[in-house]
Amino acid sequence: MTLRVQNIVKDYGHVRALQGVDLVLQPGEIRALLGGNGSGKSTLTKVLTGVTSPDGGTIGIDGAEAHVRGPNASARLGIAATYQEVALAGDLTVAENLCVRKMPTRLKFLSAPARANEVLASALVRVGLAPSILSSYVRDLDLEQRSLVELARVLAARPKYVVLDELTASLRAERVELVGEIIAELAAAGTAILFVSHRLEEIERFCTNATVLRSGRVVLDGSLSELTIEDLVTAMTGETEVADDRRRVVRATEGAGDAVLVADQLKVPGAHGPISLTLRAKTVTGIAGLSGQGQGELLRALAGTAPAEGSITVDGRLVPPGNVREFVSRGVGFVSGERDREMAFGVRSVDENARSVSLSRKKSFDVGALLSRLQLPSTHRRAAMGGLSGGQQQKVILGRWLGSTPTVLVADDPTRGIDIGARREIHRLVREVADSGSAVVLTSSDDHELAEVCDRVVVIYRGEKVAELSGTDVTEQKIADASVRSGLLRSDREATL
Numbered sequence: 201m202t203l204r205v206q207n208i209v210k211d212y213g214h215v216r217a218l219q220g221v222d223l224v225l226q227p228g229e230i231r232a233l234l235g236g237n238g239s240g241k242s243t244l245t246k247v248l249t250g251v252t253s254p255d256g257g258t259i260g261i262d263g264a265e266a267h268v269r270g271p272n273a274s275a276r277l278g279i280a281a282t283y284q285e286v287a288l289a290g291d292l293t294v295a296e297n298l299c300v301r302k303m304p305t306r307l308k309f310l311s312a313p314a315r316a317n318e319v320l321a322s323a324l325v326r327v328g329l330a331p332s333i334l335s336s337y338v339r340d341l342d343l344e345q346r347s348l349v350e351l352a353r354v355l356a357a358r359p360k361y362v363v364l365d366e367l368t369a370s371l372r373a374e375r376v377e378l379v380g381e382i383i384a385e386l387a388a389a390g391t392a393i394l395f396v397s398h399r400l401e402e403i404e405r406f407c408t409n410a411t412v413l414r415s416g417r418v419v420l421d422g423s424l425s426e427l428t429i430e431d432l433v434t435a436m437t438g439e440t441e442v443a444d445d446r447r448r449v450v451r452a453t454e455g456a457g458d459a460v461l462v463a464d465q466l467k468v469p470g471a472h473g474p475i476s477l478t479l480r481a482k483t484v485t486g487i488a489g490l491s492g493q494g495q496g497e498l499l500r501a502l503a504g505t506a507p508a509e510g511s512i513t514v515d516g517r518l519v520p521p522g523n524v525r526e527f528v529s530r531g532v533g534f535v536s537g538e539r540d541r542e543m544a545f546g547v548r549s550v551d552e553n554a555r556s557v558s559l560s561r562k563k564s565f566d567v568g569a570l571l572s573r574l575q576l577p578s579t580h581r582r583a584a585m586g587g588l589s590g591g592q593q594q595k596v597i598l599g600r601w602l603g604s605t606p607t608v609l610v611a612d613d614p615t616r617g618i619d620i621g622a623r624r625e626i627h628r629l630v631r632e633v634a635d636s637g638s639a640v641v642l643t644s645s646d647d648h649e650l651a652e653v654c655d656r657v658v659v660i661y662r663g664e665k666v667a668e669l670s671g672t673d674v675t676e677q678k679i680a681d682a683s684v685r686s687g688l689l690r691s692d693r694e695a696t697l
Contacts, residue, residue: 457481591622
């Protein structure tokens with residue numbers, strides 16, 4: 201059953217997000233949807249799933265017009281999706297989220313039907329999660345787990361058409377491989393899949409065809425057997441030069457400055473440990489490891505947003521773990537890839553978002569100069585933060601700290617879900633912060649990124665440091681190898697105790 205999108209138009213005020221987009225999804229096809237931030241990808245996926253109503257154009261299934269008037273109508277047509285910003289209810293359990301469309305709406309409480317638990321458990325196991333989390337509240341899950349629960353919800357619905365919008369952006373390498381297996385199985389069974397990702401190596405491995413959007417228009421559509429990665433990048437950016445985001449400049453560790461943050465015997469709830477870590481000025485330190493080994497929890501402890509045992513000193517002064525106000529006053533900044541949930545005040549203006557840190561630190565801040573530095577139009581200053589693309593939002597979020605050089609910048613997967621161009625800009629800004637004298641510590645779900653931007657990489661397992669790479673040893677392959685081997689060695693050692 202072919203799904204056909206024809207001449208879709210969508211306006212947001214004076215901005216035309218989609219300008220007559222055509223797209224075809226055939227049964228058994230895995231089609232990549234590519235484009236820079238602001239190109240219209242997310243708008244198109246929201247039109248397909250009924251979240252957003254188009255201002256023109258049609259959606260048809262097997263030649264008959266399909267009226268997608270809301271998510272329920274989309275579900276009835278056999279369309280299911282995961283979204284770039286995870287669309288789960290934090291105050292409901294995993295089981296309730298998986299069954300939410302089947303629940304009664306007139307009751308004052310919600311509970312997942314017991315008879316459905318077997319189906320739900322099977323879907324969770326398929327995405328690599330334990331059935332025991334059915335009773336867990338979504339708010340207690342980490343980002344990767346929440347993304348996989350969304351995928352499980354899609355599988356449980358047994359749809360004819362699947363839209364995966366940046367699902368893999370929050371997943372570690374081994375989980376990405378699992379997603380590749382799952383979508384291959386779905387396609388073999390006749391499901392049509394629209395796969396949105398900024399990771400071009402995933403497009404190469406998983407997809408059969410590609411559609412590229414730029415400025416709300418289709419600029420390339422074809423079979424990946426006839427297209428190169430260079431073709432895709434050129435179509436996305438409009439530039440003829442080949443963009444290779446895996447280039448790396450190896451920096452000498454002798455250029456590192458003084459120790460500015462020292463964590464001693466740090467144990468973080470949910471991450472185990474302990475770990476001792478020293479962050480030096482003018483250095484970017486990456487935190488790597490297998491999925492779920494405490495990377496995010498460790499970074500939040502270093503930023504003061506999570507409790508921890510042990511001690512943390514900043515510029516020689518002891519700072520109470522978990523006291524975020526004290527950390528900010530000592531110049532410790534925090535940036536997260538979870539923009540909607542943790543970083544952006546969506547209904548507030550870009551001006552207000554940019555000033556939020558300087559106001560708390562009682563420092564002057566020139567927003568106009570910042571936007572110029574971030575290569576953002578000055579007209580964005582009064583725009584609502586939520587109206588910007590993900591990459592533009594992330595630049596503003598990072599820009600909060602550029603005006604007052606932080607002692608330490610903590611960045612948790614800062615380029616999640618943003619395009620190649622914006623990703624490079626974020627990397628440039630991160631290096632700019634480090635070169636100005638700050639210590640930067642970051643984690644990423646993409647080992648390419650760690651290899652590209654970091655001076656050294658600390659590999660952790662269950663919250664403990666198990667390996668450290670620096671200089672020419674900071675490569676994607678060595679990071680992945682250290683992560684996998686350290687986990688296996690630690691598991692073998694524990695099994696002999």
